[in-house]
Amino acid sequence: MRNRLRVLRAEREWSQADLAEKLGASRQTINAIETGRYDPSLPLAFKIARLFQLHIEQVFFDDAVEAAE
Numbered sequence: 001m002r003n004r005l006r007v008l009r010a011e012r013e014w015s016q017a018d019l020a021e022k023l024g025a026s027r028q029t030i031n032a033i034e035t036g037r038y039d040p041s042l043p044l045a046f047k048i049a050r051l052f053q054l055h056i057e058q059v060f061f062d063d064a065v066e067a068a069e
Contacts, residue, residue, distance in 0.1 A: 005030070008052050
């Protein structure tokens with residue numbers, strides 16, 4: 001699964017630590033999600049989407065879906 005988390009965070013000029021604090025997660029978790037080493041739990045994915053006021057599909061997407069388009 002891929003995501004736009006790094007771009008969304010950078011648009012707001014938030015550090016990984018800033019985002020982690022807003023989500024109640026660790027900076028290491030944010031880094032792992034951004035680099036694709038970790039897929040967030042569903043509750044965390046929804047929390048991330050809500051924070052950015054986006055639908056979850058606007059933050060996270062499947063490579064297979066992108067390839068089919």
